[in-house]
Amino acid sequence: MNDDTLTKLVARGLVDKIISLFNKYLGTQLKIRNENRVLPYISKKRVMEDLDISDSTLDNWEKHGLNRYKPRYKTSLIYYLIDDVCKFIVIDT
Numbered sequence: 636m637n638d639d640t641l642t643k644l645v646a647r648g649l650v651d652k653i654i655s656l657f658n659k660y661l662g663t664q665l666k667i668r669n670e671n672r673v674l675p676y677i678s679k680k681r682v683m684e685d686l687d688i689s690d691s692t693l694d695n696w697e698k699h700g701l702n703r704y705k706p707r708y709k710t711s712l713i714y715y716l717i718d719d720v721c722k723f724i725v726i727d728t
Contacts, residue, residue, distance in 0.1 A: 664721050676704060679713040682720055696723045 663686060677685075679693060697703060701723055704714040 663724055675717055676714040677717050682715060
């Protein structure tokens with residue numbers, strides 16, 4: 636096998652991996668965006684369930700700029716704008 640063939644095989648493998656990761660990323664975004672919602676918000680609990688992430692991951696995202704929204708009345712509920720959450724979904728290899 637010459638170097639040119641090896642280069643093509645490696646490049647093909649990388650392209651396949653990128654396509655796979657991108658499809659996973661799109662699927663995750665569609666999952667949290669594709670519901671009929673009245674408001675553009677999603678609860679903290681739902682974000683953790685839908686994205687299969689922990690509370691500490693959301694805390695880390697907040698430290699890096701994710702805004703949390705709370706109702707004015709006394710409650711422990713926390714919400715996030717769906718578009719803001721989508722900005723924090725990254726392709727991780």
